[in-house]
Amino acid sequence: MIGKIPIGILERIRMSDTTKDLERIFHPRAISIIGSSSRAGSFGRLFLEGMIRMGFPAIYPVHPSEKELLD
Numbered sequence: 001m002i003g004k005i006p007i008g009i010l011e012r013i014r015m016s017d018t019t020k021d022l023e024r025i026f027h028p029r030a031i032s033i034i035g036s037s038s039r040a041g042s043f044g045r046l047f048l049e050g051m052i053r054m055g056f057p058a059i060y061p062v063h064p065s066e067k068e069l070l071d
Contacts, residue, residue: 030058031051031060032061033047033059033062052070
């Protein structure tokens with residue numbers, strides 16, 4: 001026992017925090033794609049199109065000079 005909290009409860013609290021952190025990593029609500037591109041055949045465009053096809057809820061494409069990507 002640590003203080004007045006049984007060790008088993010502390011282990012469950014730690015596991016719960018870890019699970020929440022992993023949930024955020026593996027199931028994000030939004031994603032930013034650095035290097036997105038409108039150029040056909042580029043990796044940035046293929047990756048962006050793939051995320052759109054998968055139905056990702058919020059996608060933020062990032063490109064240094066283009067203001068709009070794939071409409």
